[in-house]
Amino acid sequence: MPKKTEMHWPLGKSAGICIHDNVLPSKLCKSIIKFFEERPHFNHxxxxxxxxxxxxxxxxxxxxxxxxxxxxxEEEADFLSKADNAIYRLYKVVLAEYIQQYATLLNEWHIREDTGYQYQRYTQGMGFYKSHIDGSPFTGPGGRERVLASVMYLNTVKEGGGTYFDYFDYTCDAVRGRIVTFPAxxxxxxxxxxxxxxxxMIISTFVTCPPDPVDTRPSSAPPTSEIVGGGTELPEVEIPEV
Structure with missing residues (x-):
């Protein structure tokens, strides 16, 4: 039976923080981690x-x-291409579900694309990212303003390692396969x-709003009319082998 999305609003929809659990398959998470752990020259x-x-x-x-x-x-290039495609196909379902919840995002803003995927490794007892916001109060000519941010957790951290939202006094725990999405x-x-x-280990991405009225959502994205509060069927994806 195909997997379906599990969407949660830990603080209610008015807070804008949405959690999707069990989106990224465990095998995909482990494969991506192994790829970068075995190739330290990729990391900066x-x-x-x-x-x-x-x-x-x-x-x-x-x-x-x-x-x-x-x-x-060529093997490294092939792995990254397949990993990128797998993440994209899964994330676009999460994004479509989120957009469906807010009329402004659905009907007025044209936010249908992400900025790509960045792998990040935070070392036990050391790694951190101080409190910050992911958007900015301006954008340059022809720029694309960040509207949403998402963090994808590749492994479960039992103690620490969560994403803490200061003004909500809320921590989203790091759980393998989970994606948390929130306004930038x-x-x-x-x-x-x-x-x-x-x-x-996480993957981060941002969703942007182009300054023109062109709908840039990829044609393969599920129609938002088919998305109703979670439970969307997740696609089968090819998981690259390391």
């Missing part, structure tokens, strides 16, 4: 809007989507807590 110090700032963010990051200068073999606004100040029991 995590950056913020201000660049590398280890007092603000202490992580090792790598791009899954797009051109990666660290690719050395000043109200959603949040930070990555230090993982105490193990390393934490």
């Amino acid at each position: 110090p995590g950056k913020t809007f201000g660049g590398v700032m280890p007092d603000t963010k202490l992580s090792m990051d790598s791009h899954i989507t797009g051109v990666n200068e660290y690719i050395q073999t 606004s000043f109200l959603h100040l949040h930070g990555g807590l230090v993982p105490q029991s193990s390393d934490k």
Whole structure:
């Protein structure tokens, strides 16, 4: 039987923080972790809007989507391409469900694409990301403003490692396969807590709003009219082998 989405609003829809559990298959999560753990040359110090700032963010990051200068073999390129496609096919269902919940997102804003996927590793007892917001109060000419942010957890951290939302005094725990989505606004100040029991591996992405009225949602995305409060069937995806 095909898996279906499990959508939760821990603080109610008015808070805008939405959790989808069991979206990323365990095998996919483990495969992505293994790929980057076996290839340390892919990983580089995590950056913020201000660049590398280890007092603000202490992580090792790598791009899954797009051109990666660290690719050395065709096998590595093939793995990242397949991983990117698998994440995209699963995440677009989550995004469609979220958009369906808010009339402004559904009918007035044209937010149908993400910025790609970035792998991040936070070392046990050390890694963190201080409280920050993911949006900005402006955008340059022709730019695309961040509207939503999502964190995808690749492993379960039993102690620490969650995403803490300061103004809501709420922590979303790091659970393998979970995706948390929230507005990239000043109200959603949040930070990555230090993982105490193990390393934490996540994937991050943002959803943007183009300045023009063109609907950029990929044609393969499920029609929003078919999305009603969770329970959407998740697609079968090809899981790349390391």
